[in-house]
Amino acid sequence: MRAQPNAVGRPDVSERPDINTRADIVTLVTEFYRRAFADPQLGPIFVDVAQLDLPAHLPVICDFWQAVIFRAGTYRRNAFGVHAELHARVRLTPELFTRWLELWMATVDNLHSGPHTDRAKLQAHRIAESMSRRLADAPPAPAEAETTPASYASSGAVTASGRRRRPSEPD
Ligand code: HEM
Numbered sequence: 222m223r224a225q226p227n228a229v230g231r232p233d234v235s236e237r238p239d240i241n242t243r244a245d246i247v248t249l250v251t252e253f254y255r256r257a258f259a260d261p262q263l264g265p266i267f268v269d270v271a272q273l274d275l276p277a278h279l280p281v282i283c284d285f286w287q288a289v290i291f292r293a294g295t296y297r298r299n300a301f302g303v304h305a306e307l308h309a310r311v312r313l314t315p316e317l318f319t320r321w322l323e324l325w326m327a328t329v330d331n332l333h334s335g336p337h338t339d340r341a342k343l344q345a346h347r348i349a350e351s352m353s354r355r356l357a358d359a360p361p362a363p364a365e366a367e368t369t370p371a372s373y374a375s376s377g378a379v380t381a382s383g384r385r386r387r388p389s390e391p392d
Pocket of ligand 1: 263266267271273281282285298299300303304307313314317318321344345348349352
């Protein structure tokens with residue numbers, strides 16, 4: 222059955238399609254970063270601090286979400302380490318993680334519904350909580366610290382499912 226647009230021009234929740242393909246993830250992630258770059262709280266971190274080259278980075282981020290949502294072996298990097306390095310330059314506060322999650326949830330809900338969609342939201346929640354908690358325990362950013370412990374960035378990692386990586390496990 223064709224999805225009927227509601228008053229705001231989107232299909233009703235029950236009729237929005239699930240996240241089913243890599244192409245769905247590309248569309249979702251592109252829309253999320255469009256919002257994140259334009260966001261007053263998060264935008265400056267992507268644009269000014271990380272100077273993120275989004276077209277170059279998008280495939281990596283899509284690999285990550287493909288691994289999370291479809292349990293595919295597409296992502297073998299250390300997402301926590303990337304954010305730990307960033308946190309050493311600008312504090313990634315719990316408020317920023319809350320904002321990140323708000324944007325992610327809203328973007329996902331605007332486009333999709335279904336089991337994979339639920340997984341994309343649940344895992345984002347778990348991973349964001351895990352990252353935020355571990356970064357809160359981390360040494361402060363250089364502006365607040367006397368030294369920058371360079372070793373910190375490589376001191377740990379979470380897997381794509383948000384689980385703490387075992388020491389013997391490769392990044
Ligand atoms: C305060 C919240 C967050 C901010 C400000 C943030 C910002 C960033 C930035 C700037 C990068 C690019 C870093 C670089 O390459 O220099 C990045 C990469 C990435 N972020 Fe986040 N992020 C946040 C939370 C999250 C969360 C909660 C997730 C997952 C649920 C996530 C997933 C990723 C992934 C997969 C990458 C690519 C990592 C790689 O290169 O392998 N981020 N993020």
